[in-house]
Amino acid sequence: MAGTLQVELVAADRVVWSGEAVRVLARTASGDLGVLANHAPLLSVLVPGVVEIEASGGERVRAAVGDGFLSVADNRVSVLSEDTFLADELVESDVRAELEQAQSEGDALAVQAAEAKLRVLQRS
Amino acid sequence: MAASVRELRAKIRSTQATKKITRAMELIAASRIIKAQQHAAAAAPYARELTRAVSAVATFSNVDHPLTTEKENPTRAAVLVITSDRGLAGSYSSSVLKETERLAEKLRGEGKEIDFYLAGRKSVAYFKFRDIDHVTSWTGFSDKPQYEDARTIGEALVEAFAEGEDIDSDADSDVDVRPVDELHVVFTRFKSMLTQEPDVIRLLPLEVVEGTEAPEEHELLPLYEFEPSAHEVLDALLPKYVNSRIYYCLLQAAASELAARQKAMKSATDNAQDLIEKYTRTANQARQAGITQEISEIVGGANALADATAGQE
Numbered sequence: 001m002a003g004t005l006q007v008e009l010v011a012a013d014r015v016v017w018s019g020e021a022v023r024v025l026a027r028t029a030s031g032d033l034g035v036l037a038n039h040a041p042l043l044s045v046l047v048p049g050v051v052e053i054e055a056s057g058g059e060r061v062r063a064a065v066g067d068g069f070l071s072v073a074d075n076r077v078s079v080l081s082e083d084t085f086l087a088d089e090l091v092e093s094d095v096r097a098e099l100e101q102a103q104s105e106g107d108a109l110a111v112q113a114a115e116a117k118l119r120v121l122q123r124s
Numbered sequence: 125m126a127a128s129v130r131e132l133r134a135k136i137r138s139t140q141a142t143k144k145i146t147r148a149m150e151l152i153a154a155s156r157i158i159k160a161q162q163h164a165a166a167a168a169p170y171a172r173e174l175t176r177a178v179s180a181v182a183t184f185s186n187v188d189h190p191l192t193t194e195k196e197n198p199t200r201a202a203v204l205v206i207t208s209d210r211g212l213a214g215s216y217s218s219s220v221l222k223e224t225e226r227l228a229e230k231l232r233g234e235g236k237e238i239d240f241y242l243a244g245r246k247s248v249a250y251f252k253f254r255d256i257d258h259v260t261s262w263t264g265f266s267d268k269p270q271y272e273d274a275r276t277i278g279e280a281l282v283e284a285f286a287e288g289e290d291i292d293s294d295a296d297s298d299v300d301v302r303p304v305d306e307l308h309v310v311f312t313r314f315k316s317m318l319t320q321e322p323d324v325i326r327l328l329p330l331e332v333v334e335g336t337e338a339p340e341e342h343e344l345l346p347l348y349e350f351e352p353s354a355h356e357v358l359d360a361l362l363p364k365y366v367n368s369r370i371y372y373c374l375l376q377a378a379a380s381e382l383a384a385r386q387k388a389m390k391s392a393t394d395n396a397q398d399l400i401e402k403y404t405r406t407a408n409q410a411r412q413a414g415i416t417q418e419i420s421e422i423v424g425g426a427n428a429l430a431d432a433t434a435g436q437e
Contacts, residue, residue, distance in 0.1 A: 008169065044350070
């Protein structure tokens with residue numbers, strides 16, 4: 001496989017992760033999406049879920065994102081979401097509380113976001 | 125000497141206390157500016173990427189979105205005023221409010237009604253004192269805005285704008301509905317530590333390409349594919365773009381507020397120092413006058429005594 005991707009995982013007020021990667025997996029409004037090097041330029045809407053980045057060094061970075069975007073162009077991938085969290089920034093009890101609150105309010109998007117955070121926690 | 129030495133000493137002490145306070149505020153403001161600038165730098169990548177994405181969609185698709193189309197007959201404008209929560213920042217808040225008045229005048233001249241949205245306690249107090257109505261206000265974060273704050277404000281404003289869209293067709297049938305046709309933001313732009321200027325930007329309808337954050341050197345944007353569709357991408361992008369612009373304004377305003385406060389407190393400290401010097405001089409003079417008077421009294425007394433004894437002999 002030739003080439004790598006320059007990936008930037010950006011939250012509204014900071015850059016969460018950036019570096020070289022082989023593959024990026026994300027959940028978009030039209031289904032799960034995997035991006036490899038030399039992908040065609042793409043702008044896609046993200047739904048709350050887990051973004052998985054396979055870094056060049058073999059490391060796997062998982063992050064929970066809220067709604068946002070993914071843009072691919074010239075082997076540069078930007079994942080933009082107002083709420084982006086890596087596993088070590090999350091506290092399980094907080095996330096569970098958030099999930100419960102979201103469920104009791106019947107807020108489907110918030111439930112999705114909280115579940116994504118849980119998945120990130122459990123797999124790390 | 126009019127003022128006694130004791131009174132002057134008391135004045136010096138109280139001025140010294142004031143000076144300590146203003147000096148502390150100056151230092152606090154100075155250290156917070158650095159933090160505010162770091163926040164602004166940290167927010168830059170998101171704003172940059174978002175701007176790129178929005179310009180890409182705007183360039184490569186002919187989608188008309190409510191948030192980007194200009195109304196033919198705008199009748200109602202929303203104005204978001206960003207001031208500080210606290211005073212002691214020189215003319216920071218008042219110059220924003222002056223700019224607001226100017227903008228309001230202009231908009232009224234164009235026959236638009238104005239809805240005010242206020243951020244910062246100073247603007248709320250100003251509007252309350254003048255008995256001018258406002259729609260909503262947000263307070264408590266002026267010197268340290270979080271993205272959450274920008275999101276709350278952004279959502280409220282986009283909602284007001286979108287409402288205007290929905291009711292547009294039968295706008296004249298119902299007097300109570302308030303469609304907002306445009307949105308302006310009055311805030312203070314942080315130019316440097318020394319200059320901060322009140323500024324007005326029109327946020328909605330969106331003018332996508334903005335001088336300050338446009339993609340560098342007119343690079344050619346790649347031909348994007350849009351998923352699920354250009355319209356849906358735009359739908360999701362634009363409110364976020366608005367939030368991000370508001371966040372940018374809040375951060376600029378926060379940095380300006382701190383810089384203005386630092387400057388105001390620095391001149392307050394300098395003034396206090398001048399006062400202390402002046403009082404110290406007067407106090408020294410008064411003390412010296414007292415001593416001179418005492419000496420001349422003693423000399424006078426001794427002379428009188430000497431004269432008296434000389435007369436006896």
